Amino acid sequence: MGESMNIAVVIASTRRPTELARWAEHIRNQTLAPSRVIFAIARPEDLPPDFNVPGIEVIQAPLGLPAQRNAALNLLDDTTDLVAFYDDDFVPAAFSLEAMARLFSDHPDVVAASGHVVLDGIGSAGISYEVASSLVASLKPVAPEAVALVPIDGTYGCNMAFRFNAIGRERFDERLPLYGWLEDVDFSNRVGRNGAVVRTNAFMGVHQGVKLGRGPGRQFGYSQIANPLHLRGKQSIRADHAYQLMARNILMNHLRMFWPEPWIDRRGRAWGNWVALWHKLRGRLSPERVLEL
Structure with a gap:
């Protein structure tokens, strides 16, 4: 059938x-x-x-x-x-x-x-x-x-x-x-x-997980904060899921910042995390702002 x-x-x-x-x-x-x-x-x-x-x-x-x-x-x-x-x-x-x-x-x-x-x-x-x-x-x-x-x-x-x-x-x-x-x-x-x-x-x-075509670390780091919060506002993702994702990514980016994997820009991601958090505090956070980085 x-x-x-x-x-x-x-x-x-x-x-x-x-x-x-x-x-x-x-x-x-x-x-x-x-x-x-x-x-x-x-x-x-x-x-x-x-x-x-x-x-x-x-x-x-x-x-x-x-x-x-x-x-x-x-x-x-x-x-x-x-x-x-x-x-x-x-x-x-x-x-x-x-x-x-x-x-x-x-x-x-x-x-x-x-x-x-x-x-x-x-x-x-x-x-x-x-x-x-x-x-x-x-x-x-x-x-x-x-x-x-x-x-x-x-x-x-x-x-x-x-x-x-x-x-x-x-x-x-x-x-x-x-x-x-x-x-x-x-x-x-x-x-x-x-x-x-x-x-x-x-x-x-x-x-395969091909790395060509992915954006800079700072952009992805920003999205690691902005996107879950945006989806939480739409109620298309559970609150615990959103906050677990953000916490895990912030933690990993900072723990691996000085000993990063060769294929991941941990410093860029950590920088993007902090920019997103700063935007959140100032009421300026939105997923689209990643295009400004």
Whole structure:
């Protein structure tokens, strides 16, 4: 029954033409072909030169993950059953879309799901494409009786899917600019007012955690404070979740400031934390002010 579902695949990308181009192969490898594939870019140079792959739609939108994803959402209509959002540096298992369709077909109460990230390079220097591809090639589908559904507070944006008719008029918050940190949690919690939001082992893959294309540390540090407080004001994130995120990030940035990981600008993040806190005290804090840093 899941095979009859129309799945739109959306990848928003900036400054990663190599990673984005690999998605043509990822799509060809899927055991269930998507109904649509949309690449949402911010600039022509986000694509490889002369990129033209039949079946892949390319649209240009204002720079920023939320805005780019929204531009793709606005193209879809009621013939779409599911929308799968992937990061450009995610390598999906070949059975991912088929397993995704079966999951949503078997569980009509589920409106949003995070797939299993077998290995995540976001907390390290990153995972090479060769290693990621080798690991993904070894993955096998999960038997129906072994599929797990765990309720969660917000999906993980690198590998997530939504029931399209549950989205309605909800869109990603474009007040969260650039990388849009926590846009996935905010969006899925708002869609989750219409049903269950879960983490599952049904569909899966590897997140390389490519560092190219991410903003400076000071900008991300500002967003680590501004974004949770903004979402708390919208009541799309629990208070304890928001404050735990802020406290943990402030603590880690300062503890690791003098012995930072080579791939993280801890001093920049700590500086951004303090600017955001100062703005909060002066009543000037807003997510958009990160663009001034």
